[in-house]
Amino acid sequence: MTGTMMSEQKPISIEMIAPCGMNCAVCSKYLAYLNKLDRPQCPGCRVRNISCTYLLEKCAGTSKGPTRDAAFCFDCEQYPCQGIERMDKRYRENYGMSVMLNLERIREVGIEQFTSEQYQKHKCDRCGNLISVHNRKCFKCDTVTRLVEKPNTEY
Numbered sequence: 001m002t003g004t005m006m007s008e009q010k011p012i013s014i015e016m017i018a019p020c021g022m023n024c025a026v027c028s029k030y031l032a033y034l035n036k037l038d039r040p041q042c043p044g045c046r047v048r049n050i051s052c053t054y055l056l057e058k059c060a061g062t063s064k065g066p067t068r069d070a071a072f073c074f075d076c077e078q079y080p081c082q083g084i085e086r087m088d089k090r091y092r093e094n095y096g097m098s099v100m101l102n103l104e105r106i107r108e109v110g111i112e113q114f115t116s117e118q119y120q121k122h123k124c125d126r127c128g129n130l131i132s133v134h135n136r137k138c139f140k141c142d143t144v145t146r147l148v149e150k151p152n153t154e155y
Contacts, residue, residue, distance in 0.1 A: 021102035028147035
């Protein structure tokens with residue numbers, strides 16, 4: 001049984017973890033892209049070689065300035081900045097997740113362990129694909145009518 005479970009696992013690529021700590025693999029726009037849905041799509045920040053999609057030009061650490069090459073926001077001398085704090089608050093309130101706690105976990109256990117934990121946390125029990133943090137749906141098993149729903153509770 002264990003061998004079957006391992007072969008079914010679809011690991012999250014480390015490139016799917018954005019500098020801000022967002023796991024792009026559980027973003028509705030990424031899942032729409034992956035599943036070729038006729039909805040707004042995004043292949044992820046790092047894949048597009050964009051340092052910060054959320055903060056855009058407002059980011060002085062990963063997008064421009066002396067610490068432009070910071071792999072994660074916590075590598076920046078300005079961390080935590082107002083931008084990441086606002087994003088974290090929004091995600092905590094609306095989606096029950098924290099990008100700052102994600103960053104803390106990455107710093108504690110490393111990116112490989114973090115992506116493994118994220119897969120276990122967000123996988124669909126029915127098919128093993130990932131469940132969106134934005135609408136709590138598996139894009140393979142569930143009917144997706146909206147990319148974003150704000151239930152304000154963890155799943």
